[in-house]
Amino acid sequence: QVQLVESGGGLVQTGGSLRLFCAASGRTFSNSAMGWFRQPPGKEREFVAAISGSDKTLYADSVKGRFTISRDNAKNTVYLQINSLKPEDTADYYCAGRIGALVVTTGTAYNYWGQGTQVTVSS
Secondary structure, rough: OOEEEEEEOEEEEOOOOOEEEEOOOOOHHOOOOOEEEEOOOOOOHHHHHHEOOOOOOOOOOEEEEOOEEEEEEHHOEEEEEEEEOOHOEEEEEEEEEEOOOOOOHHHHHEEEEOOEEEEEEEO
């Protein structure tokens, strides 16, 4: 069983940077694929980035080159570094984990979810 808690969101100006944190607890973290999803206001949840149990990464086209996902298994933490923020990045960001090590982009494939952290980008 895994529990996830996100932090690091806030209000940022266009072009700014932000680093999101996902603190995980449980015995399966080091072998679990982890992902970040986001839900803009009034829209559906969408895939952002994922990292496998062997540190392979995958990004949505809309964030590739600006966002970087990483993990520190010793600290049971997953990170999302966000650079060059745009207003369309405004959303609630969720950390997710799944049973298994492969990276996937479908939210229904993930088993554990955090409560979310809000990112607002002003223009």
